Amino acid sequence: MARVQEANPLEILRRRRIDATVMQVLLLVLALWWLFPLITVIRQSLQVGGFGNYAHVLSTTLNGVFLPRTFLNSFVVALLHAFFVLAAGSMAGYAFSRLRFRGRELAYYLVLVFLAVPATAVIVPVYFLTGKLGLFNSYLGVALPEAALTLPFAVLLLRNYADGIDGSFFEAASIDGAGHFRMFTSIFLPLSRPTLINLGTLCIMWSFQDFIFPSLIIKSPQLTTAAQAVQTIRSAFSPTPQQTAQFFAALVLLAVPAVVLIVIGLRWMTMGLTSGGAKE
Amino acid sequence: MxxxxxxxxxxxxxxxxxxxxxxxxxxxxxxxxxxxxxxxxxxxxxxxxxxxxxxxxxxxNFRLVATDPLFRRSVLNTLLFAGISICAALTVGFLLAMMISTGVRGRKLLYGIFLLPSLIPLSLFATVFGQMLETKDGAFNSLFRAVGLPGLQQDWLGNTGSGYAAVAILLVYLIGLPIMYYTSDVTSINLSLIESATIDGAGTWQIFRLMLFPLLRNTHKTVILSVLLGSFRAFDVIFFSTGGQPGGRTSITGTYIYNAALGNDRVGYAAAASLIVLVIALLISFGQLLLTRKDR
Structure with a gap:
């Protein structure tokens, strides 16, 4: 795995003043293009009614949905999702890396093959299962299938990480008479903390992004998540200029939790995705 | 290891x-x-x-799915859109990552800006994008009028060609993951290689194109495989932007199954389509595992 080093080899290219200026200008122009949707949505949200639109959508329920509540809902689902993935993923990562058992490699690749399963392809069974388990309108009902879809990635990431841990840590513990559960809790978990943080941040982001499972499982407006609310609140606004502006204000607000997460956790997301990722 | x-x-x-x-x-x-x-x-x-x-x-159900031209179209669209994303990643994504890596001013902010569309909920970004496509007052047509290129104005979801163009623009916005891969991997390139190239008088663009692009071929592979896999998982991106318009012609496997199951309540039919898509996705995943295994 490539470690991110501080000194970037490309920085010497900055010595060429003209090229550096060209790049700076090009990047600024492209950044403007990338910000164009954001600029548009903010501009539209203020066009009729100004900042009052934000106050309005924050203080009323839209089709029964109260926006601040959607942030809380998204967050609870995200935490549950992260907990399941970290718990099941770290145990499996340890097993595939440190334990010897017959068919280990075959089992490992069988686990990884499910990296490709699309959420849309399992909506029919998930709908049925959720009904059987009585999990409609519950955070758990959303977090469980989300965790199932994230786990192949988690196992890949954590096994790769565990393979890279110096074996002498475990040997020393083994000589001292530590069993596997002891080694898992007092050596593997503390040593994997950075990777677990990366993975946890990714889980939270993926949960914030998920629309399919919330829309399938949560029908109650009180439990609607932020990504799901994009659709739920839409019909609460009629196509008048004022209400269209309010709809845009609501869209801006719905992005806030994700943006906060990006500002805080971008470093960990990048490390998680690039160090485990689709690479070996 | x-x-x-x-x-x-x-x-x-x-x-x-x-x-x-x-x-x-x-x-x-x-x-x-x-x-x-x-x-x-x-x-x-x-x-x-x-x-x-x-x-x-x-x-x-399987016979009906297999003979539905819209289903075949959605599979082809999924692959086509993956192709567009891959091209965008290998060109625009690669260049953006390289330019940011030279340590330009405000590079952390720029990095964040280019990643933003990929990291916020896609339902949100695609909805905003869909609004920008509106023919009369949409942001894209207004922008084209404002910069004196009224010829570029489109009835975006009115015909197949401009529908595809709209999806392509949308997909270019979403190349955050490849940018992450490139910016991370370029740091592992040997500094002396670039130094000697600059001493030999190679220009910046030559270094990007002739030196770094081939050197990062493993990253290209990672990018291609991850985009290909991601494309069969895609759903929100089309559902909230074009909604498959015009007439289902920009639909992908994700929206096709979703509409069959939840829109039309044809659950058996949706299950058959799901199984076909699963087989395709698992085959790609299997191919990826074989490929990456050989590298070890």
Missing amino acids: GSGVEARKGRSDGLVALLFLIPLLFFYGLYYLYAFGFLAQVSRQRVSLTFVNAVNVGWD
Whole structure:
């Protein structure tokens, strides 16, 4: 795995003043293009009614949905999702890396093959299962299938990480008479903390992004998540200029939790995705 | 990387391993094994989301799905859109990552800006994008008028060509992941290689194109595979932007299944389509595992 080093080899290219200026200008122009949707949505949200639109959508329920509540809902689902993935993923990562058992490699690749399963392809069974388990309108009902879809990635990431841990840590513990559960809790978990943080941040982001499972499982407006609310609140606004502006204000607000997460956790997301990722 | 080499020889931890794998097996058993079995069963029925009064119809659903031109189109679109994303990643994504890596001013902010569309909920970004496509007052047409290029104005979702163009623009916005891969991997390139190239008088663009592009070929592979896999998982991106318009011509496998199951309540039919898509996705995943294994 490539470690991110501080000194970037490309920085010497900055010595060429003209090229550096060209790049700076090009990047600024492209950044403007990338910000164009954001600029548009903010501009539209203020066009009729100004900042009052934000106050309005924050203080009323839209089709029964109260926006601040959607942030809380998204967050609870995200935490549950992260907990399941970290718990099941770290145990499996340890097993595939440190334990010897017959068919280990075959089992490992069988686990990884499910990296490709699309959420849309399992909506029919998930709908049925959720009904059987009585999990409609519950955070758990959303977090469980989300965790199932994230786990192949988690196992890949954590096994790769565990393979890279110096074996002498475990040997020393083994000589001292530590069993596997002891080694898992007092050596593997503390040593994997950075990777677990990366993975946890990714889980939270993926949960914030998920629309399919919330829309399938949560029908109650009180439990609607932020990504799901994009659709739920839409019909609460009629196509008048004022209400269209309010709809845009609501869209801006719905992005806030994700943006906060990006500002805080971008470093960990990048490390998680690039160090485990689709690479070996 | 060696693993488990130090474990005592000849001893198997089978039972312990089973205990460690129980949580994983719970999720896999429920949401993969049971789920796929259930799909196989339902795919030969005519049934609604209440799952009562199922009528056995044999292989009819598969025949209907396979002969539906819209389904074939959605599979081809999924691959086409993956192709567009891959091209964008290898060109625009690569260049953006390289330019940011030279340490331009405000590079952390720029990095964040280019990643933003990929990291916020896609339902949100695609909805905003869909609004920008509106013919009369949409942001894109207004922008084209404002910069004196009224010829670029489109009835975006009015015909197939401009519908595809709209999706292509949208996909270019979403190249955050490849940018992450490139910016991370370029740091591992040997500094002296670039130094000697600059001393030999190679220009910046030459270094990008002739030196770094070939040097990062493993990253290209990672990018291509991850985009290809991601494309079959895509759903929100089309559902909230074009909604498959015009006339389902920009739909992808994700929106096709979703509409069949939840829009039209044809659950058996949706299950058959799901199984076909699953087989394609698992084949790609299998191919990826074979490819990356050889590299070891």
